[in-house]
Amino acid sequence: MDTDLISNLPDDVLGKILSLVPTKLAAATSVLSKRWRNLLPLVDSLDFDESMLFYPDNKDGEDEASSDESGLGRRHRFSHFVDKTLALLSNAPLIKRFSLKCFYENDEARINSWIRTALERGCLELNLEAANYLCIDSQYFTSNTLVKLTISDGFYPEGHLPSGGVFFPALKTLTLVEVSFASRDMLEFFIHGCPALEELFLCVWMQYLSSPNVKRVTITSDFDDNVYQLPSIRIKTPSLMYLDYSSYVAGDYYVVLDSLVEARLDLRLYESIIYDDDGSLWNEEVFGNVTNLIEGIRTIKSLHLSPNSLEVFYFCCDSDFMPVLEDLVNLAIESDKEKGWEVMPSLLNKSPNLQTLVIKGLVHRVTDCCGDACACIRMMDREIVSCLSRCRVKVLEILGYGGSFRELKQMRHFLGKLRCLETVRVGVKEDSKKSNYLVANVMALPRVSSKCKIQFI
Incomplete structure (x- = not known):
């Protein structure tokens, strides 16, 4: 006779196990036997996903959402299930994690009551997602215990801020993805209500950010470049240690x-730079100024720039006024065949203590x-002293090396100019053919x- 070892586990252990599975499955275990009937109140992690929880009757391949009646039935069953589950958990000591994904339910009062219940029950982590616009009543959107909050898509806070609501004194991590706010100031007030914030992930339109204690910030502030150009961006985060910022230039x-x-x-320009066939610039009027931004990151030790950022740094910052990055020791750039390296001399000259240079792709x-x-510089009447000759870089890392003639020429330029080089790491493309021949060509370069040693990775 088989022994049911799982059912013999202590109640608190079974409660932890049920907290790791979807709430639908956790609730379904109550019909297994008398042993499982009363274990649901021990669940401290709830995951209500309306798109997966229930499905309407599907006859002869009929589409799920083909009839209003099936949609109403789905919403009724989902709401009933959430209400019943929360009622069963009314005597449970704590809800640690509460995840709510609404795709058909649109009863905002009912949804707000679920959120309020989770917060009142000492919720530590709250995840909200909706397919349609659903209002969060900010007046009751508070918690002294919440540590992690994620709001995405259709949910949006609404209320009278800053006079009331949105106060999370223990919140450490906040994620807002495509969240709509009633006003531009509301995002500021929302973040202001999280004084202990340490990590912030924003995928929303933003123009001003202020948070005294936040240490990590990721911002994706994209919008249609045909709307308007941002006059300015204000970021006041004196404790910030890590910034990942993607947006159009202000x-x-x-x-x-x-x-x-x-x-x-x-950082991206609003309009693409246009070149003539000979490589000369066609349109010279470019919007944006990043001089103050570069000045603001003067304490930085590691900097990663996309191909678009290289373009912005060149066209939106006068090289004569580019601030010196005294503390910068690690610089990583990405190349694109449509973007130039015009800014590299200024950037390297303004980084006197640079030790490591990482380049993903040499073709530009x-x-x-x-x-x-770069090796493609066009010599005029006099020999130009390369900025590489003054560079103190000790470690050069090239990623995505394909071994083309242009790439080999650029490698020759680096190895022949960087006087302090000690280590060169070359990452070869996985699809590169004749890798032995490629390696031999690089190793033969003067x-x-x-002290320079070349490694292939």
Whole structure:
């Protein structure tokens, strides 16, 4: 006779197990036997997903949402299930995690009551997602215990801020994805209601951010570039150590980033730069100014720039006024065949203590302003002293190396100019053919530094 070892486990252990499975399955275990009948109140993690929880009757391949009656039935069954489950848990000590995904239910009063119940029951982590716009009543959107909050898609806070609501004194992590706010100031008030915030993930339109204690911020502030150009961006985060920022370039930046250590920037121009066939610039009027932003990250030690950011740094910052990045020791850039390296000389000259340079892809656009950090520079009447000769880089890492003639030429330029090089790491493309031949070509290149060792990874 088989022994039911799982049913013999202590109640608290079974409660932990049920908390790890979808709430629908946890509730279904109550019909297994008398042993499981009263275990649901021990569940401390609830996951209500309307798209997966119930399905309407499907006859002859009829589409699930083909009739209003089936939709109403689905909403009724989902609401009944959530109400019943929360009622069964009314005497449970704590709801640690509460996840609610609404795709058909649109009774805002009822949904707000579920959220309020979770918060009143000491919820530590709250995840909200909706397919349709559903209002969160900010007046009751408070908790002294909530540590992690995620709001995405259709849910949006509404209320009279800052006079009441949205206060999470223990919140450490906040994620807002495509959340609509009633006003531009409401996002500011919302974040202001989270004074202990340490991690912030924003995928929303934003123009101003202020948070005194946040240490990590990820911002994806994309919008249609045909709407308008951002006049300015204000970021006041004096304790911030890590910034990942993706957006269109603003007219100016006012930032307080005194503690910043690492940043990943993906800044984009509103209009593409157009070049003639000979590589000369066709349109020279470009919107945006990142000089103050670069000044604001002067304490940074590690910087990662996308191909778009290289373009923005060149066209939106006068090289004569580019701030010196005294503390920068690690610089990583990505190349694109449509983007130039014009900014690289200024960037390297303004990074006097740079130790490690990482480049993903060596192929870039050749222009008449192509910087002397690259091998495709066009010599005029006099020899140009390359910025690489003054560079103190000890470690050079090349990723996605394909072994083309242009790439090999650029490798020769680096090895022949970087006098302090000690280590060169080359990451070869997985689909590269004749890898032995590729390796031999690189290893045969002359090196100005006698300490230089080349590794293939």
